[in-house]
Amino acid sequence: MKIKLGGYGILKNYVGPPENAREIELPQAKSLKDILQEMGIPDGMVMLISVNDEQKNLDYVPQEGDEIKLVPPVSGG
Amino acid sequence: MLFSTDYLEQFSRHVRLPNFGIEGQKKIAAARIFIAGAGGLGSAALTYLAPIGLKKIGLIDSDTVEISNLPRQIIHDQTKIGQLKVTSAGERIKQLNPTLELALHSERLKAVNILEIIKEYDVVLDGTDNFASKYLLNDACVISGIPLVHAGVLRFSGQVMTIQPGRSACYRCVFREPPSPGAVPTCSEAGILNTAAGIVGLIQATEAIKLITGLGDLLTNQLLVFDALSMKFRNVEIKPDPDCPVCGQNPTIKTVEDLKMVEGQN
Numbered sequence: 001m002k003i004k005l006g007g008y009g010i011l012k013n014y015v016g017p018p019e020n021a022r023e024i025e026l027p028q029a030k031s032l033k034d035i036l037q038e039m040g041i042p043d044g045m046v047m048l049i050s051v052n053d054e055q056k057n058l059d060y061v062p063q064e065g066d067e068i069k070l071v072p073p074v075s076g077g
Numbered sequence: 078m079l080f081s082t083d084y085l086e087q088f089s090r091h092v093r094l095p096n097f098g099i100e101g102q103k104k105i106a107a108a109r110i111f112i113a114g115a116g117g118l119g120s121a122a123l124t125y126l127a128p129i130g131l132k133k134i135g136l137i138d139s140d141t142v143e144i145s146n147l148p149r150q151i152i153h154d155q156t157k158i159g160q161l162k163v164t165s166a167g168e169r170i171k172q173l174n175p176t177l178e179l180a181l182h183s184e185r186l187k188a189v190n191i192l193e194i195i196k197e198y199d200v201v202l203d204g205t206d207n208f209a210s211k212y213l214l215n216d217a218c219v220i221s222g223i224p225l226v227h228a229g230v231l232r233f234s235g236q237v238m239t240i241q242p243g244r245s246a247c248y249r250c251v252f253r254e255p256p257s258p259g260a261v262p263t264c265s266e267a268g269i270l271n272t273a274a275g276i277v278g279l280i281q282a283t284e285a286i287k288l289i290t291g292l293g294d295l296l297t298n299q300l301l302v303f304d305a306l307s308m309k310f311r312n313v314e315i316k317p318d319p320d321c322p323v324c325g326q327n328p329t330i331k332t333v334e335d336l337k338m339v340e341g342q343n
Contacts, residue, residue, distance in 0.1 A: 008302045008311070009234040010262070017307060044256030048300060050313045055251075071302060071313060073256055074229035074236055076264035076274070077116045077206035 001026045003062045005035075007070040014041050018069050026062065033058035036070075047073035078103050088130050101290040102130060108289040109133040109178075111195050113186055113214055114204030115162040116140075117149035117269060118228055121278025122202050124152055126285065127170040133178035134170065135198055138162040139185045149271035186210050188333040191217040200285045203227045204278065206264065208255040209336040215240065215248035217333045219323045226284045226296075228277050231262065233270050233305040235277035238296055238315070239284045242324065245297035250318040250325075255336060273305045 006021030007014060015022045026035070032049060036058070048071035049056045062068065080099065085092060092102050108131050112119050115138040127134060140162050142153045150162075157165035163181040170179060182194060186205070191213055195201055201223055203214050211227065218225035218240065225240040227248055240247045280301065287293045299312045323330040 008304065009231060010267070017304070018311065019307070019309075042260050044260030047252045047256075048313060048315065053314055055313075055315050069313065071236070071300060072231075073208070073252055073261055074231040074234070075206060075208045075211060075261065076230040076269050077114045077118045077204045077228070 001029070001062075001064045003064075003066045003068060005068050005070070007072070009072045009074060011041070011045065011070045011072050014039060015070065021067065021069075029061050031058065032056070032060050032062065032068070035062070041070075045072050046070050078106060080106075084130075091129065096292055097290060101292070104289050104291070105130050105286070107132055108200070109135070109198045110200050110202065110285055110289075111135040111137075111198035112202045112204055113137055113210065114206060115150070115152060115166040116146070116204055116206055117230065117264075117271065117274030118278040118281060119202070119204030120150045120152040120166070121275040122204060122282040122285070123166060123170060124173070125279060125282045127173040127177060129286070130174070131177060133180065133198075135180040135182070135194070136163050136166060136170075137182035137184065137186055137194065138166075139183055149269065149274045151275070186213055188213065188335045191333055192221060195223055196221060198223060200288050201225045202281050202285060204281070211248065212255055212336055213333060216323050216330055218242060219247050220331070220333065224288050226281045226288075228281050230269055230274045230277050231264060232267050233273055235273055235303045237277060237280045237284070237301045237303075238299065239288070241295070241297055245295075246315045246317040247321060247324045249323050249330075250321045251300065251315050253318075253322065270305055273303070276305070277303060 003024050004021040005015045006018035050069040051066050088102050142157045142160050142165050152166045152169050161183045163183045167181045201218050219242045222242045228237045299314050302311045319326050
């Protein structure tokens with residue numbers, strides 16, 4: 001199963017920007033929380049998860065062809 | 078409300094806008110906007126909101142002007158280093174609009190003062206530089222029913238969302254709890270491009286004008302993510318969370334509380 005994972009802001013460093021998202025091969029179904037953990041992305045660095053332009057949470061189990069975008073929280077002013 | 082010829086000349090470029098007109102200017106003339114933070118976001122928003130003929134602007138910031146602030150905090154200048162930011166910004170605002178009613182608060186936003194301070198305003202802009210203040214503003218505005226234009230910036234990017242309490246998703250619908258201290262870098266650690274802060278602050282000011290005049294579509298139920306390097310603006314759809322602890326069906330947060338966390342630096 002293949003999914004595409006892209007990120008905004010500092011998350012681009014982990015998965016590439018949304019327009020050049022990283023393609024990931026998943027041998028078995030698993031939650032986004034597990035996928036992000038394996039990639040070394042801390043939970044706290046992901047504010048918003050958008051799957052095919054719909055808001056999801058870390059418990060979501062990606063499906064074939066999903067395009068996933070990760071948005072980090074930013075506190076600067 | 079009757080406007081003099083001079084008044085109409087001053088604001089004629091807004092009055093001539095389609096669907097803005099004298100009615101729009103009347104709404105502006107009666108509106109009170111509160112801005113939390115006189116930093117990069119607040120400087121841009123204040124510079125563009127002070128001259129448009131508002132009734133009142135409120136501003137809170139407990140910091141003093143530092144030399145590293147000046148590239149992006151354009152409401153301050155070299156002569157203001159060491160001054161309270163609200164004093165420095167207040168002087169500039171008065172130059173831009175001497176008749177504007179101004180309330181300056183040189184203190185930190187806290188649970189003990191926030192509801193009392195924001196209650197008389199029509200719109201609140203979040204220009205703060207730390208998660209504790211952003212959550213406090215969200216909770217206070219939802220509880221008080223005051224529209225909030227949230228924003229944050231870091232490095233080359235920024236985010237904006239407009240919250241209409243009871244009608245659209247709030248900050249906690251998107252991100253229920255603040256990240257653990259240190260999980261996300263601050264601008265003083267990771268840097269901030271001055272123009273990125275300015276662009277995001279002006280988007281906030283634009284949302285405030287739209288909220289007051291009723292023009293256009295707001296950034297409600299969506300997070301606008303701006304990236305200066307790719308120069309892309311992307312709208313990520315969000316939705317109200319029925320289980321949100323502050324705006325959900327059974328809220329557990331019914332009054333404001335200070336978050337115990339390490340404060341970020343601007």
